[in-house]
Amino acid sequence: MSATQRLELRQGQSLTMTPQLLQSIKLLQLSHAELVAYVEAELERNPLLQEAEGGAFPRSPARQAPNARRGGGIGSAPRPLPVPKGPSSGGSVRTGGGDSELKPELEATLARAASLTEHLEAQLDLAGADREIRQVGEHLIHSLDESGYLTEDLADIAGRLAVSTETVEAALRLIQGFDPPGVGARNLAECLALQLRERDRLDPAMETLLGRLDLVARHDFAALRRLCGVDAEDLADMLAELRRLEPKPGLAFAAASVDVLVPDALVRAAPGGGFTVELNPDTLPRILLDRTYHAQVVQSVKSDKDKVFLSECLQNAHWLTRSLDQRARTILKVATEIVTRQEAFFREGVAALRPLTLKAVAEAIGMHESTVSRVAANKAIGSARGVFPMKSFFAAAAGEGGHSSEAVRYRIRQLVEAEAPDAVLSDDAIAQKLKGEGMEIARRTVAKYREILRIPSSADRRRRAKHRLKTP
Incomplete structure (x- = not known):
């Protein structure tokens, strides 16, 4: 009994991950210090690259276009993007410019062991x-x-x-x-x-x-x-x-590891209300393609080996400058969308942090979730309230009422810290207080968050309170 064989021709599409595409993906998720080390290595390796004194992406005045918050637009450099004023925007947010003390030390650009x-x-x-x-x-x-x-x-x-x-x-x-x-x-x-x-x-x-x-x-x-x-x-x-x-x-x-958290994006108060997001100039690599030097060298190259090397250097220089530009634009888009959705946080603090998913941001700016995840990793947003990891703005919803789990945990810590020694709150009592504030959280959820915060149980807190009262 012989098997029947049939030859079929099928047409389909597939994504080929070229080395440059893989490197672009890796470039997107690098932290500031890691990016500095990478660019320094490229400057040493590629003679057609040079460090620009003014910076590859100069800052420019904020635009107040209604649709500007969705991205940097088409142009030679990403610009600060204004976040539209919300229904209850107010207050003032101030943040300083780049601090020279935050620039990486020489050791940060040297070879190091894997993190x-x-x-x-x-x-x-x-x-x-x-x-x-x-x-x-x-x-x-x-x-x-x-x-x-x-x-x-x-x-x-x-x-x-x-x-x-x-x-x-x-x-x-x-x-x-x-x-x-x-x-x-x-x-x-x-x-x-x-x-x-x-x-x-x-x-x-x-x-x-x-x-x-x-x-x-x-x-x-x-x-x-x-x-x-x-x-x-x-x-x-x-x-x-x-x-x-x-x-x-x-x-x-x-x-x-790098202990200093350098903001990749800065949040400022906009003159007309709301906030403006711009890239931190101290985190933007300052490199350019030296076309003058390339024009001089290409005339003197004779051997095929040198021509191939020069061609590869030119190709890599073009790719790196484009990739850095795209990286900056992508970070600005993601940071702007985060600030737009978490505007209340920058006005009121952690208690006002709203639920936010990578998928929601990705759909809003027209990118894939994995791209947003790479941007959020190892990046930070600086504001008058401090410098915060970008991923900390993504929080799951807790219960009903549209409150984030981070906001609920913050409120639980506040309630415990404010309780009197003779009136220690049980998990059920905390759940009732949160319910009165519009946070529909079950008692077991309170217990789970309390354990995450490493807060002892009400029985342990009560015993400790009694011990403190007895101690002279």
Whole structure:
């Protein structure tokens, strides 16, 4: 019995990721310090590039066109974009210009070891996960703190990315399997458990021990022996094994992190109300294509090898200047849309932060969600209220009433800090107070946010308050 073979001709479209396209994507997500190092390396490598004294993207007066907030328009340089005045815009916002003290030191432009983010991204590229998991995983990697912990709630991340919580959990499990062991943990117990699992030492007794680290801190060894079902010698061995683990796996890469948060975009009060967004001139690379030098050199080049080298230098110089221009325009578009939607935050503070997703911003400015995610990573917005990471403006909705989870957590912290020693608020009481302020939040949600904020329970706060009152 012979199989029938048939030859078919099909026509389709596919996107080819050229090296330059891949590099443009990487360029978009670089932080200010990383971009400086990259441009410095290109200036050394390409003789047709030169550093311009005035800057490649000069600042210009704000335009008050009604549709200007959607982007920088067509032109040789991105301009400051005014944010239209909202129905209740008011107040004044002042921000200073670029501070020369924020310019990177020489060491920032030298060769360095890979950062934790770069180390994890390299593993994510090789993981072979599907496209959605990779995109969520990239966002999670950029959300880790310097110790390698994920401090954000998974439901909030899912709401921000407009994906299911199961997808976020799957991406987190993928990252938790990366090196260094323990990275991506949400708390100390999970961090230690990941390392023990990697060593095949996570038995039931050890799981019980990790679940009661509070007893370890109090040195209540009798209770631990009873709960774990082990004798004193076994418990001592288990505790010794815990001490050999790394509680902060990300700190091994901390030397590559940048402590100074430099704003990529600045928010100013517009004369007619609302706010104007402009790029920070101190973060704009100042490079130009030296056409005069190219004209001189091209006449003296004789060998084919030199001609190929000069042609590649010219092509790379054109690509880099265009890519930097596009990067600046994209950052300005995203920052302007964020300020437009979070205008109340710049007037009133964290309590007025509204729910916002990457998808909403992407649809408004006509870009892909992954592009907005890359822009939000490692970028910051400066205003009179301070300098804030761009990704902090993306917050999931909490309950009903259109309040963001960040605003609700901020209000919970305020209520706890203002409570009297003899009138400690329970989670249910906090939920009722929030309901009276228009925040329809369930008691279990209050408990979850309180734990995220590392606020003790009402019983613990009450005991501490009584202890303070008794202490002379």
